[in-house]
Amino acid sequence: MCRCGFFQVVELEKKLLDQTQEVERLRSELGATDLEKQLELLVVENQRLKQELKSCKSSELLNLDAAAETCSCSHCPHSQDAESLRREVSRWEGQARHRERRLAELERELLEKTSRVESLRRQLDESTRQLEDSRRQLEESRRRQGEAEHKLTLRLQECEDQLARQAASPPRVKYVTQTVEVESADSQKALAELQVKNAGLQEQLSVQRQLLRELETQLHESQRSCAQLRTQILVYEGEMERAQGQLEAEMQNLEEEKNRVIEEAFIRAESEMKAVHENLAGVRMNLLSLQPALRTLTSDYNCLKRQVQDFPFMLDKAITEAKREICQVISEVSSTNQELLRKYKREMNLRKKCHNELVRLKGNIRVFCRVRPVSQEEQDSADSKTMLSFDSEDDAILYLSNKGKTMTFELDKVFSPQATQEEVFQEVQSLVTSCIDGFNVCIFAYGQTGSGKTYTMEGVLDDPGINQRALRLLFSEVTEKAPDWDYKITVSMVEIYNETLRNLLGENPTDKLDIKMNPDGSGQLYVPGLTEFVVQSPEDINKVFELGHMNRATACTNLNEHSSRSHALLIITVSGFNASTGNRTQGKLNLVDLAGSERIAKSGAEGSRLREAQCINKSLSALGDVINALRGKHSHVPFRNSRLTYLLQDSLNGDSKTLMMVQVSPLPNNMSESVCSLKFAQRVRSVELSLSSSFSRRHENSSTSSSPTHDSVELDSPPVTPVPLPISRASSAGSTLSSASRTPSISRRRSQSQLSTDRQVDRASPLVGDGGQDD
């Protein structure tokens, strides 16, 4: 049994030795496999290539850089090649850095695996040490067992010898006993001694036997511990085998992994090296091909260097030359500019003159007539038969049948009831735009109450009249001129009621306003306290109109009635400044919705209504007188006879343009008022405003004013001239148009001045105060 355990221990030792040798072999293999050698070779080769690349780069690129620096001119033919080479080299550098990183990774992996192998080796050492300890313990126990066995064997031998000796002695004792019996007391004493000795031996024998039993127990114990140790050894062996199996498997895996990684790295490195070699070959080729380019560059550089040396002198010369040329060109351009500016100014003046002439040819005072349509309610009533008819060939003729007679009225334009607001405005817009050029313009809506004055001037919400359309047109025109001209458009709204001026855009519309001469000596009139709104967009226009309406409504109890008995004025001032020419213009557009022109006798008014009617008639009569005086080129024009004419003084005077829109009702009931209105219109039409004063007088650089040189006069005490009412003094019938004068309007307007003279001679339609017959 003990021998068997010993053999096992020996066998284990042998296995351990084999394992150690195997581990050593693996370790040595791990240090120098073929793949590792290849890898090392690759690393060395890579290092060498890197060195070579670096040296190439440092030498050739330094040359190139130097060449590029010296020939850094943008037009150098080889700078692009050098640049592309530099880019390629930097790309290779990047690749080399990438490969270095990859190698470092592989080295790291290798280190990790080596450390794992190291730890396995340490585990193996530990197992070996444990096995050694077990072996030593086993040897110790075996030695002790041997000693104990030896001792026991010796003791057993001794005991057996003694027993043998004892066995051999009994006959002698028997003999002694017999001797004692037979022989002497000495013998008996010796016998007793021998018996004692025998008893001692017996005792010793039992002690030896006891010892033997103990030794046998110890032997059993030793055998048992030996069996335990053997079991333990078996367990250790199993563990060893398992550990060895694991170690082998691990080693195998590691080996495979290492080989695979190294192989992969090798393949990659090989392909990369191949690519690097190819690139390097390409670089070498490029470098070779660049050599002549470099030589050319060097010669170019030398050439350029010489040029650069000469450059300051040449530059100075060129700069002087260029300066001289630029000065020449500048002076040429500036003279051309001056010439162009002069031409531009001349053209502008010409254009204005042409426009003015056009307007003048159309007539400085134009009279249009608009016949309003019969409303639905009026159509239902019995008295709806219209007495007015139109000439299909001439849009300036209106026929009126009254009491069996047909009267013919010739005006500048007659709008039938079907005429739209847009059509009406089309005819008016040339006057509106002339205000941008610095002319003063007046557009009056004249006619009896309910004839459509407000409709024509203000219009309705979805179909606005002249007021809103004019402002919108002015906006679009000044916007078109915006790059050259800077325009400002201001708006005021005034009401004249019972010869009292009210500010419709002011905070307190019931306050009375005054008209005064401007203290700046310009001779212009102005209204202190009159609110002027600067309008910058079409949206502002709506706000202004809303405010005006609101204020007009708050100042009276019945707006409809009130509006019939008051004049409403929308005053638009357009001021322009041309920064390039320094020219300034200022034109005024007065859009007047006059009070109803019906006669007092017919209205049968009394008290306040009578005063209202008198005031209206007074102002309308004053308007007629002013136009009459202007036509007759009278030295005195009675502007101050009414607030209306006084306020509009500078817009009626001189080269101002006036449009009278006579509104007529088509109903037979209103026929007599219609006749009066049309007669008044015809008389006004025969007036031509003086052209003696030029429009340029209103330009800022003019020294005189277009307004008459009246001193500041308060209208509270106007010069009372007995002015007959225009209507009451109107002729009883309109002139009957001769066949010659009933030509279409276009041909007639072409010979406007001739016709004007004809009219004055042929027609009995003089203006108010000009000898006309009373109604």
Ligand SMILES: Nc1ncnc2c1ncn2[C@@H]1O[C@H](COP(=O)(O)OP(=O)(O)OP(=O)(O)O)[C@@H](O)[C@H]1O
């Ligand atoms: N051309 C037209 N087309 C359609 N309706 C019109 C036209 N002219 C006038 N009207 C209508 O006739 C009526 C009277 O017109 P409006 O109020 O303009 O007259 P008016 O002369 O201004 O009167 P007042 O002197 O009382 O202010 C209104 O209802 C208006 O809408």
